[in-house]
Amino acid sequence: MQHSHDNPEPALNQSVQDEIRQDIILGVLPSGSRVTESALAKKYGMSRVPVREALRGLEMEGFVVSRPYAGSTVAAIPVDEADDLFAVRESLESVIARRSARRAAAQFTAGQPDDGWWKTRKEIAGILQSGDAAVAADEQELLPDLNIRFHLAIAELSASTSLGALLRQIARKIEWLYATDVSSRGKHSWAEHWAIMAAIDAGNADLAGELMCSHVHQSWVGYASRFHGVGAELPARK
Amino acid sequence: MQHSHDNPEPALNQSVQDEIRQDIILGVLPSGSRVTESALAKKYGMSRVPVREALRGLEMEGFVVSRPYAGSTVAAIPVDEADDLFAVRESLESVIARRSARRAAAQFTAGQPDDGWWKTRKEIAGILQSGDAAVAADEQELLPDLNIRFHLAIAELSASTSLGALLRQIARKIEWLYATDVSSRGKHSWAEHWAIMAAIDAGNADLAGELMCSHVHQSWVGYASRFHGVGAELPARK
DNA sequence: TGACACGAAATTGTATACAATATTGCTTGA
DNA sequence: TCAAGCAATATTGTATACAATTTCGTGTCA
Numbered sequence: 001m002q003h004s005h006d007n008p009e010p011a012l013n014q015s016v017q018d019e020i021r022q023d024i025i026l027g028v029l030p031s032g033s034r035v036t037e038s039a040l041a042k043k044y045g046m047s048r049v050p051v052r053e054a055l056r057g058l059e060m061e062g063f064v065v066s067r068p069y070a071g072s073t074v075a076a077i078p079v080d081e082a083d084d085l086f087a088v089r090e091s092l093e094s095v096i097a098r099r100s101a102r103r104a105a106a107q108f109t110a111g112q113p114d115d116g117w118w119k120t121r122k123e124i125a126g127i128l129q130s131g132d133a134a135v136a137a138d139e140q141e142l143l144p145d146l147n148i149r150f151h152l153a154i155a156e157l158s159a160s161t162s163l164g165a166l167l168r169q170i171a172r173k174i175e176w177l178y179a180t181d182v183s184s185r186g187k188h189s190w191a192e193h194w195a196i197m198a199a200i201d202a203g204n205a206d207l208a209g210e211l212m213c214s215h216v217h218q219s220w221v222g223y224a225s226r227f228h229g230v231g232a233e234l235p236a237r238k
Numbered sequence: 239m240q241h242s243h244d245n246p247e248p249a250l251n252q253s254v255q256d257e258i259r260q261d262i263i264l265g266v267l268p269s270g271s272r273v274t275e276s277a278l279a280k281k282y283g284m285s286r287v288p289v290r291e292a293l294r295g296l297e298m299e300g301f302v303v304s305r306p307y308a309g310s311t312v313a314a315i316p317v318d319e320a321d322d323l324f325a326v327r328e329s330l331e332s333v334i335a336r337r338s339a340r341r342a343a344a345q346f347t348a349g350q351p352d353d354g355w356w357k358t359r360k361e362i363a364g365i366l367q368s369g370d371a372a373v374a375a376d377e378q379e380l381l382p383d384l385n386i387r388f389h390l391a392i393a394e395l396s397a398s399t400s401l402g403a404l405l406r407q408i409a410r411k412i413e414w415l416y417a418t419d420v421s422s423r424g425k426h427s428w429a430e431h432w433a434i435m436a437a438i439d440a441g442n443a444d445l446a447g448e449l450m451c452s453h454v455h456q457s458w459v460g461y462a463s464r465f466h467g468v469g470a471e472l473p474a475r476k
Numbered sequence: 477t478g479a480c481a482c483g484a485a486a487t488t489g490t491a492t493a494c495a496a497t498a499t500t501g502c503t504t505g506a
Numbered sequence: 507t508c509a510a511g512c513a514a515t516a517t518t519g520t521a522t523a524c525a526a527t528t529t530c531g532t533g534t535c536a
Binding site for chain 1: 250287290291294295298299300306313316318319322323325326328329330333334337398399400401403404407408411
């Protein structure tokens, strides 16, 4: 297909990076494993070059560590950084929610309806409904993925590539920490998403930020009680 | 030099990425410029491969945008994200400072003195003295670089690679926003570094976090008054 | 004149080949 | 038996060659 600048062609080798990252997160490639370019190249049926770039990306994301000429190994799961990551995420997502609300307000006051905004907004609508369906059908195993997609979509709604990149990085680390366990907080956690979205739609930055802050904090509490023990002390929500 | 696993060999092609990023930050490569692999390869006297990896890294950092087969261009300076970046940085660095203080406390109570900790701690001592010297000699043009190095060193002292990576990303964006202007807040801002370091050394996490939060907030105020106008409203420091 | 199609040039994506380095295992000596 | 040195191997770093795709200029037709 030539002369087509509409479909962005979903980033060829990027997919390999996603696959390897998923293998790391799911524990197929445990911490400390050696990952050689040749082996991965053979596994995915391609040359070393795309694999190499994927490994470089994963190194920047903190999933592998590399030394020149000495190869790469899967990094250690950052368990001792969990609390701090949640703390930063709480602040980050709060800022993102506020920003999304401000942009939503500008969206409705300004005359022109931004095309990209509506696209993302509709995507979120779909995610929310899928989550409700999953809750209704008691298929809670679908929620973690939908949960991440919701939060990243909100970031996209904020139209801040910088903040979006930061959230992606943190969210993936937290996904790794949860590892295979995960079950989120289930129904209750999911229901909060609707309230956040409503606050953003209303252009209420203060409320959106507050709700998101609380939402993420509860997620943190859930994580801490599961992995640190129930009574683990956490800083009060700001 | 063979059989030497002491000197980590400072990351060959990584240096190219640093050089290109600096060109972008300093405006040598303005936003929207096309950056082609061939041109950069010729400029730095190497093959396309290292340059390509550097560009991929810069794309992940948000300094360039690429489309498959369509090349890369320097991204837009994220001016409208400045406030939000500062807000996140305030929280992030506060967490880092708290963490550094906790680790410092553990350092002194535990018997074994961690080698890496002392190395970083001494590096910070050097940075602080260099900054004092620059202030005394009224060479304030040296402060911005020393300032970034101080904050990144504190992050290293926290022994959290995840948080360190996040700070590096944010700090570089803010460096880009300041562009060539910069002068930091000069003497007063620099003096605060000593107090932060003292709080960390004392293992006082609450104080370290508080001081760092205030410090970054003041930096934010300085930025806002310079670029948004003096009276620009900012959220109160948490 | 303007729009559209087509093709040449430029650029990126991938594969392969070679150079540089680290790792591993063996040999040697005390 | 163990440590140290050396060579063989494996792996990464880089260069070059080719394929795939986009972009830009040119010509044609209405």
